[in-house]
Amino acid sequence: xxxxxxxxxxxxxxxxxxxxxxxxxxxxxxxxxxxxxxxxxxxxxxxxxxxxxxxxxxxxxxxxxxxxxxxxxxxxxxxxxxxxxxxxxxxxxxxxxxxxxxxxxxxxxxxxxxxxxxxxxxxxxxxxxxxxxxxxxxxxxxxxxxxxxxxxxxxxxxxxxxxxxxxxxxxxxxxxxxxxxxxxxxxxxxxxxxxxxxxxxxxxxxxxxxxxxxxxxxxxxxxxxxxxxxxxxxxxxxxxxxxxxxxxxxxxxxxxxxxxxxxxxxxxxxxxxxxxxxxxxxxxxxxxxxxxxxxxxxxxxxxxxxxxxxxxxxxx
Ligand code: SF4
Numbered sequence: 001x002x003x004x005x006x007x008x009x010x011x012x013x014x015x016x017x018x019x020x021x022x023x024x025x026x027x028x029x030x031x032x033x034x035x036x037x038x039x040x041x042x043x044x045x046x047x048x049x050x051x052x053x054x055x056x057x058x059x060x061x062x063x064x065x066x067x068x069x070x071x072x073x074x075x076x077x078x079x080x081x082x083x084x085x086x087x088x089x090x091x092x093x094x095x096x097x098x099x100x101x102x103x104x105x106x107x108x109x110x111x112x113x114x115x116x117x118x119x120x121x122x123x124x125x126x127x128x129x130x131x132x133x134x135x136x137x138x139x140x141x142x143x144x145x146x147x148x149x150x151x152x153x154x155x156x157x158x159x160x161x162x163x164x165x166x167x168x169x170x171x172x173x174x175x176x177x178x179x180x181x182x183x184x185x186x187x188x189x190x191x192x193x194x195x196x197x198x199x200x201x202x203x204x205x206x207x208x209x210x211x212x213x214x215x216x217x218x219x220x221x222x223x224x225x226x227x228x229x230x231x232x233x234x235x236x237x238x239x240x241x242x243x244x245x246x247x248x249x250x251x252x253x254x255x256x257x258x259x260x261x262x263x264x265x266x267x268x269x270x271x272x273x274x275x276x277x278x279x280x281x282x283x284x285x286x287x288x289x290x291x292x293x294x295x296x297x298x299x300x301x302x303x304x305x306x307x308x309x310x311x312x313x314x315x316x
Pocket of ligand 1: 253271272300301305306307309
């Protein structure tokens with residue numbers, strides 16, 4: 001008897017999935033400017049979608065920072081969200097922070113914890129910057145495998161330092177949030193349960209406190225994509241993301257309410273499109289030229305990795 005031929009349908013694209021669910025991906029009101037200060041980082045994390053690391057030279061100049069500050073002055077962003085690489089390694093970070101702090105009600109810095117020192121912790125405190133720190137797991141071994149040897153110990157020391165200047169301490173008014181992501185080709189655990197566990201364990205073992213824990217799926221781009229390919233996990237992971245598509249998550253996607261500006265001033269709809277080089281769908285190429293916020297209803301380009309943002313309860 002001849003082998004049965006099983007015809008495999010090509011996987012549905014993200015755009016097709018949206019159509020099937022009767023959902024469009026368009027802008028809502030844009031309230032956040034995310035600022036990517038460059039690819040230089042003290043770590044080379046396995047999951048980094050930007051492939052940031054110690055060998056990367058791209059860093060935002062003061063001239064581009066001035067363009068960012070000018071944009072924050074002329075446009076009503078409610079939040080400026082500074083990321084990298086490691087923003088702490090950018091020589092003019094203080095210049096950028098002092099420039100934007102008076103212009104937006106909320107300024108966020110995404111920190112890898114290990115590039116932080118006491119001077120910066122006090123600067124953040126002075127400017128009431130919200131800190132969002134990478135802290136993938138409660139397990140030292142998993143953290144080292146994902147982020148590098150010694151990172152666990154340094155991260156705990158950094159959390160203690162931040163607590164000592166008031167971050168994550170009730171009543172001090174400076175917010176410290178943690179971000180956890182899985183170490184492999186699987187989806188994150190439910191956020192509420194993880195937050196409870198992280199809070200209890202960090203308090204019991206190290207006397208450390210924080211405000212919120214966010215659990216995100218890894219996006220199949222950059223170094224994480226290369227690892228998925230090398231380990232033979234790519235297809236299975238993509239299937240998992242697509243199978244978990246949640247149409248309700250589309251309303252809260254970060255691309256609907258934020259713009260991303262790269263270290264050289266180029267504009268994108270989000271940090272993932274920035275990593276993949278898919279330019280801002282609103283038609284303006286550089287932050288210098290941005291005279292008004294994109295109108296609600298402006299279409300947002302999509303890609304297959306958008307499934308990572310809509311799996312389960314979503315990315316944001
Ligand atoms: S990757 Fe996520 S945030 Fe970016 S456009 Fe796609 S759905 Fe939106």
